[in-house]
Structure formats: structure tokens, C-alpha cells
Amino acid sequence: MYIRVTEISREGMDLTGARGNSWIGNLLDGMDPSPLGSIRILSAALFLSLEGRDLEASGSFVAEGECSCDRCSDPVNVRMEKEFRTLFVPRDHGPAGSADLELLPDDLDLGFYDGAGIEVNDIFWEQVVLTIPAKVLCREECRGLCPRCGADRNREDCGCPAETGGTPFDVLKTLLQEKE
């Protein structure tokens, strides 16, 4: 969704107030969610305001994605959320054009725009990508697939010899088996 700077009033523009909630559904259309298999936005907010020709965007989102566990390849749901503030400076200003940019507060990111308007989807894509995890486990202690026979070791004990020394638990199990 494209917003022209001329649409933004002096008080700023609250996207949800100005457009209802319909803009949220299509926000991530066409985005490559990899390594996630899919991604959708659950809620989002965005406030745009102008300071001269500089455009400040502050917003937040909650998104949910699906991918496979890195060890056992079971499906996993991932939840991502973030708050952000970005100051978009007209590209024709150039980074050297505004000397006071060096005084930007820490929580304010810097971006560029053409000075005429901004694509809201791009703002969110950039922020959502930052929250996508590179690796996901179904749970911290996931035992993964057996590298020898491919069995899901969370569900069954295939009995293949462990590739490394084994855990204390394995040693105990061996002792118990020997008693039988």
C-alpha cells in the first residue's frame, strides 16, 4: 500500500485510523519467508509523521510463521514480534545533506525514500525479515533423526550405536540391559 506524503496531515497518520484494518491482511503478500515455509501477519500498527520532508515511521507487528525443525523436520510454529522507529530521509538529500542525522537517537533507524511517498509493505518486509530466525528447533532437547537409519529419535529408540560417546543416560540404559 502506497502512501503519498501529501496524504499525511500535520498531526501525522495512524494507518489503522485512516484505513481500518484491511491494509494488514496483504502486508506480506509476495514476501519470501525463507527459511520459513510460510508467514502471516497477525496484527500491525503504523504511525507516519512528517518533520519537514523527513518521514518518520513508528510501528509494531506480530507475525506467525511455519517451518520445519532443524533436527527432526517436524512442523514448528514460530511467533515473531517487533517494535520499530525509522526515519526516512529523501534520497536527494543524501546522507551528507543533513548534518543533524548524526544526532539521531539510538532507537531510531535511518532509511531513504524518494521524497514523494512510501510503500508500507516495504517498511514491514524490512522489519519482519530481521525477526525471522535462521534455525528453529521444535524444542530445545529435540533428539533429531538418527544419522544411521533415519528414525525419529524423539519417537523411537532405533538402537543404532551412538556416533559419539553417548550420554550418561545411554550408559545407564546399557547397564540395565546387561542385568536382564
Ligand SMILES: [Zn+2]
Ligand atoms: Zn525437532
Ligand SMILES: [Zn+2]
Ligand atoms: Zn538408527
